[in-house]
Amino acid sequence: MSGVAGAKRWYWQRLTAMALAVLVLVHLATMVLAVRGGLSAAEILGRTRGSVLAGAFYSAFVLAAAVHASLGLATIAEEWLRLEGRPARALAMAFGLAVAVLGLRAVWAVVAG
Amino acid sequence: MAAARAWAGYGGARVDAELVVRIWRGRESGEFATYRVPRRESQTVLDVVTWIQRNLEPSLAYRYACRVGMCGSCAMSVNGVARWTCRTHVSKVARDGELEIAPLANLPVIRDLATDMSGFFDKWARARGRFSGAATRRDGFARVDPASSARRAADAGIECIGCGVCYASCDVVAWRPAFLGPAALNRAWTLVNDERDTAGAERLRAVAGDAGCHACHTQGSCSERCPKGIEPTAGIAGLKRLVARAAIRGKL
Structure with missing residues (x-):
């Protein structure tokens, strides 16, 4: 494994971590406000359907989480399960892809469904 | 020789107490052997090991040279923590009058308390730990501003004695055998800051x-345990x- 590829993976994990720090805070604040405001599920769906902003925000959230989790899990698999780099990354990438597909499907359901 | 003998009997007033010392005997497989050692004032862990080797167990293998914290050869695991034994007082580390002394972790054991450090230093070479200069013997001395931020960063890591305490304390070294480790990366950090x-x-x-x-x-863990107060963690963050x-x- 080349050092440069490892450095790039580290950089991507830092970038997605920074993005997630903002995205998670906005998400939590929105949830708390919506619940405290007494909005029902139907009312929330009414606001998210057709909203480009909600779609873009949660798509970014899902993609950042998928990349971040995949990179982190590969490291854990290498160090704790003692897997080689390549199978560890393949396994983690499969998990990341699953997160991305399931997450984007959920975003689609809330925004376009 | 007289001085060496005096040290084997070690200085310091005798205290009415005894230490129970468990020392690793063997290679990768082996077992702890128990020895009883008279307690002395200002006694170091290296004093204890030397007393055992000279009085009870002549075949005990261990390593030391300077006894004053300069050479970096006497590091061992003392009650589970990697330490330089020549400057570690028994009073600081003994628990209920007991000491457990083992070879440094993360390094192959040659015998008893002596580890094979060659892999550790090979990693210094792999991290390009050797200075490469452009000046010749005909050039004058380089004038390096001691107050520059680069020189200050290099100074912060330059006192490493290569004892391996950080390497033995690092979980990532245990998990990833190929990891260069804190000492080699600290060395690289001092060199990238050498103008x-x-x-x-x-x-x-x-x-x-x-x-x-x-x-x-x-x-x-490396910064926590480094006996010289170096912070390899900070240097590694700088390298990133x-x-x-x-x-x-x-x-x-």
């Missing part, structure tokens, strides 16, 4: 990636920054 050195880009390539600085989890900058500029 006379010319192998900067090559060194950054050598320390990048999963075997290098990017594997560090910033747990800080420099590698990222070089990658963005396409110089990696």
Whole structure:
């Protein structure tokens, strides 16, 4: 494994971590406000359907989480399960892809469904 | 010789107490043997090991040279913590009058308390730990501003004695046998901050990636345990920054 590829993976994990720090805070604040405001599920769906902003925000959230989790899990698999780099990354990438597909499907359901 | 003998009997007033000392005997497989050692004032862990070797167990293998914290050869695991034994007082580390002394972790055991350090120093070479200069003997002395930030960063890591305490304390070394480790990366950090050195880009390539600085989890055990008060964790974070900058500029 080349050092440069490892450095790039580290950089991507830092970038997605920074993005997630903002995205998670906005998400939590929105949830708390919506619940405290007494909005029902139907009312929330009414606001998210057709909203480009909600779609873009949660798509970014899902993609950042998928990349971040995949990179982190590969490291854990290498160090704790003692897997080689390549199978560890393949396994983690499969998990990341699953997160991305399931997450984007959920975003689609809330925004376009 | 007289001085050596005096030391074997060691200085310090006798205290009415006895230490129970368990010492690793064997190679990778082996067992702890128990010895009873008279307690003395100002006694160091190395004093204890030497007393056992000279009085009870002549075949005990261990390593030391300077006895004053300069040579970096006497590090051992004392009650589960890697320490330089020549400057570790028994009073600081004994628990209920007991000591358990083992070879440093993360290194192959040659015998008893002596570990094979060759892999540890091979990693210094792999991290480009050698100075490369452009000046010849006909050039004058380089004038390095001691107050410059680069020189101050190099100074912060330059006192490493290569004892291996940080390496034995690092979980990432235990998990990833290829990881260069805190000492080698600290050495690389002092050199990338040496303005006379010319192998900067090559060194950054050598320390990048999963075997290098990017594997560090910033747990800080190395900084916590370094007997010289060096913070390899800070140097490794610095290397990550420099590698990222070089990658963005396409110089990696």
